[in-house]
Amino acid sequence: MAQPHKTPVVFAPWENPTEKPLIEFKGVTKRFGDFTAIDNLTLNIYQREFFALLGPSGCGKTTLMRMLAGFEDPTEGAILLGGQDIVPVPPNKRPVNMMFQSYALFPHLSVWDNIAFGLRRSDMPRDQIGERVQEMLRLTRLESFAKRKPHQISGGQRQRVALARSLAKAPRLLLLDEPLGALDKKLRNETQFELMDIQEKTGTTFVIVTHDQEEAMTVASRIAVMDHGKLIQVDTPAGIYEAPNSVYVADFIGDVNIIEGNAKRIEGGIEIHYAEGAAPIRAMTDLDIADGQRVSYAIRPEKIAVSSEPLTDRANHARGKIIDIGYLGHLSSYFVTLGNGQKVEASMTNARRLSRRDFTWDDQVCLSWTDTAGVVLTR
Amino acid sequence: MRSTDAVEWAYARWLDLVLAAALALGGFLLLEHGSDGSHVTGGVMIAVAVFMGLYRISRRVAVIAVPYLWLLVFFLVPFVIVIKISLSDIALAMPPYTPTLDPAAGWSGFVDFLGKLDFDNFEFLTMDPLYYKAYLSSLKIAVLSTFLTLLVAYPMAYAMARAPEEWRGTLMMLVILPFWTSFLIRVYAWMGILGREGFLNSFLLWLGIIDEPLVILNTNIAVYIGIVYTYLPFMVLPIYATLEKLDGSLLEAAEDLGCSRLQAFWLVTAPLSVPGVVAGCFLVFIPTLGEFVIPSLLGGSDTLMIGKILYEEFFSNRDWPVASAVAVVLLLILVVPIVLFQRNQQKQAEAGK
Numbered sequence: 001m002a003q004p005h006k007t008p009v010v011f012a013p014w015e016n017p018t019e020k021p022l023i024e025f026k027g028v029t030k031r032f033g034d035f036t037a038i039d040n041l042t043l044n045i046y047q048r049e050f051f052a053l054l055g056p057s058g059c060g061k062t063t064l065m066r067m068l069a070g071f072e073d074p075t076e077g078a079i080l081l082g083g084q085d086i087v088p089v090p091p092n093k094r095p096v097n098m099m100f101q102s103y104a105l106f107p108h109l110s111v112w113d114n115i116a117f118g119l120r121r122s123d124m125p126r127d128q129i130g131e132r133v134q135e136m137l138r139l140t141r142l143e144s145f146a147k148r149k150p151h152q153i154s155g156g157q158r159q160r161v162a163l164a165r166s167l168a169k170a171p172r173l174l175l176l177d178e179p180l181g182a183l184d185k186k187l188r189n190e191t192q193f194e195l196m197d198i199q200e201k202t203g204t205t206f207v208i209v210t211h212d213q214e215e216a217m218t219v220a221s222r223i224a225v226m227d228h229g230k231l232i233q234v235d236t237p238a239g240i241y242e243a244p245n246s247v248y249v250a251d252f253i254g255d256v257n258i259i260e261g262n263a264k265r266i267e268g269g270i271e272i273h274y275a276e277g278a279a280p281i282r283a284m285t286d287l288d289i290a291d292g293q294r295v296s297y298a299i300r301p302e303k304i305a306v307s308s309e310p311l312t313d314r315a316n317h318a319r320g321k322i323i324d325i326g327y328l329g330h331l332s333s334y335f336v337t338l339g340n341g342q343k344v345e346a347s348m349t350n351a352r353r354l355s356r357r358d359f360t361w362d363d364q365v366c367l368s369w370t371d372t373a374g375v376v377l378t379r
Numbered sequence: 380m381r382s383t384d385a386v387e388w389a390y391a392r393w394l395d396l397v398l399a400a401a402l403a404l405g406g407f408l409l410l411e412h413g414s415d416g417s418h419v420t421g422g423v424m425i426a427v428a429v430f431m432g433l434y435r436i437s438r439r440v441a442v443i444a445v446p447y448l449w450l451l452v453f454f455l456v457p458f459v460i461v462i463k464i465s466l467s468d469i470a471l472a473m474p475p476y477t478p479t480l481d482p483a484a485g486w487s488g489f490v491d492f493l494g495k496l497d498f499d500n501f502e503f504l505t506m507d508p509l510y511y512k513a514y515l516s517s518l519k520i521a522v523l524s525t526f527l528t529l530l531v532a533y534p535m536a537y538a539m540a541r542a543p544e545e546w547r548g549t550l551m552m553l554v555i556l557p558f559w560t561s562f563l564i565r566v567y568a569w570m571g572i573l574g575r576e577g578f579l580n581s582f583l584l585w586l587g588i589i590d591e592p593l594v595i596l597n598t599n600i601a602v603y604i605g606i607v608y609t610y611l612p613f614m615v616l617p618i619y620a621t622l623e624k625l626d627g628s629l630l631e632a633a634e635d636l637g638c639s640r641l642q643a644f645w646l647v648t649a650p651l652s653v654p655g656v657v658a659g660c661f662l663v664f665i666p667t668l669g670e671f672v673i674p675s676l677l678g679g680s681d682t683l684m685i686g687k688i689l690y691e692e693f694f695s696n697r698d699w700p701v702a703s704a705v706a707v708v709l710l711l712i713l714v715v716p717i718v719l720f721q722r723n724q725q726k727q728a729e730a731g732k
Contacts, residue, residue, distance in 0.1 A: 071631055091634045104632035108650045117646075121637030169636070 011221060012236075013046035020083065022047045022205055023068070023173065028077035030063055030229075037063040038074070039229035050199050050206045052220035054213060054252075060229040061209045065175050068207065069098045081173065092121075097171040101178040103162035105150040111161050112137075112146040118169045136164040139198060156187050163195070167202060176208040180215060192218045213253045217241065225249050241300075246379045250298040257304075257344050259297040263289045269371060272297050275340030282315045285376040299374030304346035304367050306334050306359065311368040318367045320344065322359055334359065336367060395431050400451070403428035405482075407456050408463075412479035420482065458710075465703035466496035476700050500704035509688070510705065514712065516683040520599070520674075521667040524606040528663050529656065531607060532614035536655075537648075539615070540622035551619070554612050566605055566676050573601050573677070597679035605673040610666070614659035621655030622648070654727045661720035669709055685709055 013019040021044035030038040037060045045051045053061040066072045067079060070091030078085050086094060097118070105114050115136050119129045137143045140160040145153050150161065159179065166174055179195070180188045196219050199206050210216050216223050217237045224234045225248075233240060233249045244250035247258055259281065261274030270289055271280035274297070281297055289295060310317040320336035323343075333347045346367055359365055402424045409421030432448065467476040478495040481488050504510045539550045557565060572578045573596040580592040595601050625648060633643035671686030678684070685705065692702035 069631075069635060091631070092637045092639060096635075098632070098635045100628045100632055102626065102628050104626065104628040106629060106632075106647060117633070118636030121642070165636070 011048070013049070014044065014222065019046060021045060022049075022082060023207075024078075024080040025064075026078045026080065028067070028074045028079060030060075030067065030072060031075045037229050038067075040077070041229070041231060043224065043231060043234065045205065045207060047205055048203055050196065050208070050219055050221045052216035052223045053207065053209045053226060054216045054223050055211065055226035056252075057211060059226040061226050062177065063229075064226075065098075065177060065207065065209045068173065069096055069175055070094050095172040096175065097166040097169055097173075098175040098177065099162050099166040099179050101181060103150075103158050103182075105158060105161055105165070107150055110147050110149055111142060111153070114150070114161055115165045115168050117165065122169060132168060136168050139167070139201070140164040155182055156191065159183060159191065160194075163198070167198070167204065170202070171204065173205050173207065176206060178210055179208065180210075180212075188215070189218075195219055217253070225252060243375060244298060244377070247296050247298065247377050250375065250377065255301050255345060255347075257299050257301065259299070259342060259344075261295065261297065263291065263293045263295045263376075265289065265291055270295075270376065272376070275338070275342065278339055279317060281374070282371045283374055283376050284372050287376055287378060289376065289378070293378070296377040297374050298377055299369060301333060301345040301347040302331075302349075303373035304344065304369045306336070306346045306348055306365050306367060308358070308363075308365060310366045314368040315371040316369050316373075318344070320365060320367060322361055322363050322365055325359070325361065334365070336365060338367075395434070399428040399431035402431070403451070404456065404459070407460070408480050409482055411460060412474075412481070417482045461703045461706055463496070464699055465500055465707050466498065467700045468495075468497075468499065469698050469700050474699070475697055500700045501708070503701060504704055504708060509683075510685075513683045513685045513688045514708070517668055517670075517685040518712075520602060520606070520684060521664050521670075524603050524610075524667055525660050525664045527603060528607045528610055528614045529660060532611055532659065533618055533652075533656070535611075536615045536618035536622055539619050540625070547623070551616075554615050558612070562609065563672065565609070566673055569601070569605055569608065569677060570596060573604065596677065597682075599678065599682055601677040602674050602682055602684075605677045606663075606667055606670065609673065610663040613662040617658040617662065618652060618655040621652045625651055654723060657723045658720070658727075661716055661723070665713055665716055665720070668713060 013021075023043075023045040025041050025043040028038055028041045029036065039060075041060075041064070053064060055061050063072060067074055070086070070089065073087060079087055081094070081096070086096075106117065109117065112133055115133045116129055119132055124132070133146075134143075137146055140163055142157065142160055142164065145157060145161075150158055153161070159182070163176075163179070176195075180191055183191060192215060195206075199219075208216070208219065217240075220237060222234060222236055223240050225232045225240065227248060233245045235243070240249060240253055244253065250256045251258065259272070259274050261272035261281070264271045264273065264280070266282070269282060269284040271282055272295060273280045283297060305311055305314070318338050320338040322334055323337055324335040326333035326335070329350070331347045331349050333345055336344050336346060338344060344367060406421040406424035406428060409417045409424065432444070464476055467478065469475060470477040478492050480492050484491070535554075539547060539554075542550055570577075574580070575592050575594070575596065577596070579595070580589075583589045584592065595604075629647050629651070630643050633647045634640070638646060669686045669689075670684060671690055674682045674684040675687055675690070678687075689702055689705050689709070692698050692705060696702075
């Protein structure tokens, strides 16, 4: 996955036990009346990280961010920034800035004045403010729009003004609340890379809230998948995608086939018996699984090969009938029903132009995948 | 040229509407000034004008024509009549001014009529200091009471906009509620409150704060109280409207960027509520300038307001021409703020797009 670091040295401060985290959530709970938005959450975020909070709406990710900004106080627990408790610090005194989902640009001020707004509230001398604003305009390529008002520029430009304004005070932590939600897909993709570029240039720690898993995968160094106020999994994008720790995470990120069955221990892994008469699935796993335990097997569509005859170099095979084909341009998705009625999606890259399509609707095919292609999950 | 061609030609050049307007104007003047016989002529002229107007309206511009027709009939024509009276002289007759237009005298009669109109009444207004003092005093009272209304209304509107959403409807209702009683009764009620033996004095005497009753009624203070009370909703509602649609995340952004709550108010809320404040100020200032009921009921003999002068010229002196001149000057004074108000509204509408 794309990471905001080009150096070959892997950026992974979370694996270094001597590294001090920039932000520490310690047993944080937040309740609104009877509703528990954040449930006894503990989390460390490190310097220079691009950290994504990912989850469906109402999972508590926005509340978590607003607690960092100072707009909400935790009901229980402590939030530390650089080792200091920031809960009693009001939002205007925190070295934290936020880029709002609606951008919240001041409509009565020009782009220049919007960016200078925070600097003028600090004790920075006047001439330095001008320089800093120019620097921010350059960084976000907005030099020619400095005199415009927010309603006179496009959505993408507004987004960059909001980013420039929140970066101007050089915060130790920048919070981004669904920063790209209002942009169309193409602009969103471009802006994602711009964001990563800016994060790398400024060396600021970014925490981004999003419900768009693709966005989180693209920009983040680590992703926290949340549900009902709890962290389900915190890992790198690759870790989240390839080694989800639960059906919830596997299902939330990308497309996945979930096959349920009973486990049987074999040498170096387990067999999963998912249907009468069908060959069991062989899977490697580190989990300690008992014979006869009910498990879920998660496998991504692109890990499954579609062919007319079984591919002998792979451990797992299943026969089925194609019921649907989705042509997405760069790849084709095949929806196959197995003998027991289980539906499986397999995707093949369309590596060649104008290649003849080997399979069509109602063809009998064989699906093959290796014993390390899928993940065994117990929750 | 056939006659239908002539109609088409006139139609294409809007001559029919010009003719219709002229007919209507002439008709109104005849109805206003003419003798018995010419009333009929005037009525027929207006009818023809309306028919000509309807003919075109039905063909093309029904939608735009309605407001213009409305303005023509209910603003422009009466205003032309008022201007005409202001240029006339007082007379012991019915109507109590001269000259009147006699259509029977024809074109030369019309020229003669025009020749008799003069600016004597306007000249008279400049000679008697009473008038310019009354204009200035009205202006002072209007400006000051607009400012006082703003001082009271802004916190009210702010509190309303900040109130929980389920309360806002009720609060709005409470602001509008006084309109359900007659304006006159409400002003009379203030006489009961502010009088020498009124509620306010009795209450303050009972509390022991004062030994002597305060003299408030029949002073300018009572006028200010009455105006602020009466026009408060006109100030509260537009300010509330701008504050209510203010995006709350703007204030959070201001705080996030280092503002205290107070700074955020002055740097964000206050400038963004300016359109509402401007609209409210005009809605209070414009009617207050010509206010007549409040100063005459609550004010004293030394409360000088142009509305009162206008009333006295018209009903006590029966000097219609001077009264009309006073009214025309008042309108000219008001045109400036009205134009500014319209501009403000237009700017707001454009910003809203």
